[in-house]
Amino acid sequence: MTSDEFARRVTGMTQTLYRVSRTMLASGADREDAVAEAIRRAWEKRGSLRDERYVETWVVRILINVCRNVSRRRGREIPVETLPERPAPQGGDSDLRRAVLLLLENLRLPIVLHYTEEYEVDEIARMLRLPSGTVKTRMRKARALLKAMLSEEVEP
Amino acid sequence: MKARTDFQNMFEPADAGFEDVVQRTLWRIRRREGSVVRKKLGIGLVFAVLLSLLLASAALAAAFRWGVLDFVTGRTADDPRVLPEATELVQTAEAIPQTGGHLKDADFSVRQAVYDGKQVYLVVAVKPREGGTLLVDDWTIPTDSVAALGPGYAGLPGSVEEYARENRKARILSVQILDYVLNNWSPTSQQCATEEDGTLAIMLSGACEGSPPEIPLSMHCSLKPFIQDDQGEWRLDDDAEQIGLIELTIKRMDTSAQTRRSAGPVEFSAAGVRVDAVTLTGTPMAVYYQIEYTVTDAEKYAATGGVSLAFLDRSGNTLPFGAGEIGGFEPIEGMEYEEGGPGPTVGKRLSQKGSLNAMEALPETMTLAAYDAPGEGEFYGTSEIKMLPIQP
Numbered sequence: 001m002t003s004d005e006f007a008r009r010v011t012g013m014t015q016t017l018y019r020v021s022r023t024m025l026a027s028g029a030d031r032e033d034a035v036a037e038a039i040r041r042a043w044e045k046r047g048s049l050r051d052e053r054y055v056e057t058w059v060v061r062i063l064i065n066v067c068r069n070v071s072r073r074r075g076r077e078i079p080v081e082t083l084p085e086r087p088a089p090q091g092g093d094s095d096l097r098r099a100v101l102l103l104l105e106n107l108r109l110p111i112v113l114h115y116t117e118e119y120e121v122d123e124i125a126r127m128l129r130l131p132s133g134t135v136k137t138r139m140r141k142a143r144a145l146l147k148a149m150l151s152e153e154v155e156p
Numbered sequence: 157m158k159a160r161t162d163f164q165n166m167f168e169p170a171d172a173g174f175e176d177v178v179q180r181t182l183w184r185i186r187r188r189e190g191s192v193v194r195k196k197l198g199i200g201l202v203f204a205v206l207l208s209l210l211l212a213s214a215a216l217a218a219a220f221r222w223g224v225l226d227f228v229t230g231r232t233a234d235d236p237r238v239l240p241e242a243t244e245l246v247q248t249a250e251a252i253p254q255t256g257g258h259l260k261d262a263d264f265s266v267r268q269a270v271y272d273g274k275q276v277y278l279v280v281a282v283k284p285r286e287g288g289t290l291l292v293d294d295w296t297i298p299t300d301s302v303a304a305l306g307p308g309y310a311g312l313p314g315s316v317e318e319y320a321r322e323n324r325k326a327r328i329l330s331v332q333i334l335d336y337v338l339n340n341w342s343p344t345s346q347q348c349a350t351e352e353d354g355t356l357a358i359m360l361s362g363a364c365e366g367s368p369p370e371i372p373l374s375m376h377c378s379l380k381p382f383i384q385d386d387q388g389e390w391r392l393d394d395d396a397e398q399i400g401l402i403e404l405t406i407k408r409m410d411t412s413a414q415t416r417r418s419a420g421p422v423e424f425s426a427a428g429v430r431v432d433a434v435t436l437t438g439t440p441m442a443v444y445y446q447i448e449y450t451v452t453d454a455e456k457y458a459a460t461g462g463v464s465l466a467f468l469d470r471s472g473n474t475l476p477f478g479a480g481e482i483g484g485f486e487p488i489e490g491m492e493y494e495e496g497g498p499g500p501t502v503g504k505r506l507s508q509k510g511s512l513n514a515m516e517a518l519p520e521t522m523t524l525a526a527y528d529a530p531g532e533g534e535f536y537g538t539s540e541i542k543m544l545p546i547q548p
Contacts, residue, residue, distance in 0.1 A: 003182075003185050003186040004186060006182075006185070007182040007183075007185065007186055010178065010182055011178065011179070011182065014170055014174075014175055014178050015169060015170055017170075017178065018167075018169070018170035018171075018174050019167045022167055028171065028173065028174070031174060032173060032174055032177040035174065035177055035178060035181075036177050036178075036180075036181045039178065039181045039182065039185070040181060040185070043185050065528070068462065069458070069459075092165045092166050092167070092168070093158070093162045093165065093166050094166075096158055096162050096163065096166050097166040097167065100163075100166065111163075112163070115160050115163035115164070116163045116164055116166070116167065118160075118164075121295075129464070131345060131477055132347075133344070133345025133346055133347055133361070134344055134345055136295060136345070136346055137343065137344050137345055137346060139295075140294065140295075140346070146158070150158065152157060152158055153157040153158070153391075153392055153394065154157065154158045155157055155158060155159045155160055155297060155391070156294055156295050156296060156297050156330065156392075
């Protein structure tokens with residue numbers, strides 16, 4: 001893959017990279033550090049990507065783990081809901097966002113990857129290195145918790 | 157009901173600072189690097205073969221009654237493998253004392269169970285009472301691809317609602333087994349398959365601690381119809397939910413499980429951990445493993461992003477997942493992380509559990525590798541571990 005092609009693919013997924021990092025890191029500065037590091041790592045390790053069709057999935061996976069590293073370097077996981085740097089967009093569901101950000105990361109991440117980023121379960125399983133059935137069960141639990149918090153069903 | 161579009165609109169767009177960082181990073185890469193095209197492995201070919209196998213087996217699968225081993229092995233080239241003796245562990249409905257499960261629109265029954273002392277696998281068959289009803293799992297909505305109905309439907313065109321229309325299914329019901337009322341055992345994985353007569357086969361699997369000789373279970377089963385509003389949008393009709401209860405008892409089958417434990421600790425100093433013990437338990441279904449390790453260097457451990465340990469074959473390839481849906485990393489009991497406290501410190505004990513394909517005999521040595529959690533290829537070394545037999 002050429003650097004131009006890589007740049008084109010990454011540019012096309014900027015909003016996804018933002019939303020995924022937003023799911024995991026509350027601080028804008030941390031998100032910027034994380035995405036820069038993730039893009040650099042993805043480029044440096046592009047040789048280990050076995051199929052270029054899945055570069056977007058692969059970059060997201062790297063970003064997820066870079067975000068975790070950023071959290072750990074800080075010494076603790078900062079609850080993402082405690083630093084509302086940016087409000088929900090106009091017309092956006094702030095109750096839903098608040099509830100999603102209150103979920104534990106292992107439940108929050110699959111929910112965002114599936115519902116917001118529209119990744120399939122198998123893709124999420126590859127990203128998170130979990131069996132597909134486990135991903136589905138975590139999302140099922142997350143939906144049950146969201147239903148309890150919002151008093152409203154979540155579409156399957 | 158919160159729809160998928162609500163999730164898609166809940167986050168604000170990336171701010172200018174974030175976009176700027178992305179572009180500046182890419183600019184630096186392009187400035188520094190030339191255009192180097194790397195050939196990738198033929199993974200596309202593997203997927204093409206897999207899809208061909210699934211399509212070719214679609215007709216066969218449609219007439220099939222899905223059992224535990226069918227779900228576990230998946231009947232494709234890459235799925236987990238079990239030993240031939242695994243068939244002896246399968247308990248059929250006749251051998252499973254069960255009561256209940258009769259709802260107005262469908263009957264729930266446990267068709268098969270396997271309990272090898274480490275993992276429970278259950279296949280629940282949900283049979284509609286009327287031919288004009290299509291059952292779907294609680295993961296599926298009518299606008300999903302028809303592939304959501306399970307193996308045998310992969311690669312077929314159209315949506316679930318189109319399939320229902322074409323097959324004269326006037327109603328679509330969402331099926332759920334409510335796991336928060338399952339006692340003694342909690343499933344961590346669910347797979348589904350729709351059979352030719354409309355029966356929905358659901359396999360639940362999960363680890364069982366303590367290996368009791370019998371496990372009594374109570375499972376609440378739910379049916380909810382999908383309805384369309386005036387705009388044609390689908391939603392679940394909570395007011396029309398039907399709930400039932402199945403009660404049953406499953407027995408542990410004598411598996412003559414083998415167990416081996418590592419001879420001693422090994423260091424992965426580059427990853428900042430010491431592996432204290434590796435335990436393998438082999439049954440005809442899988443080899444279940446537990447790796448217990450201790451953080452010896454907090455800074456190095458943190459740099460790994462949370463070390464991941466894997467077993468390698470003779471070629472240095474990671475051994476694939478086995479049938480057991482045991483998985484994940486956890487602190488060893490009694491050493492939980494404190495909310496808001498620091499990350500892993502020296503002395504923190506952790507455990508990684510999982511399963512490998514079943515083996516005729518547990519090996520006398522295993523090759524263990526440590527790598528970073530992302531699986532990006534950062535290896536922190538390998539170690540040959542001698543495995544000693546443990547008498548039950």
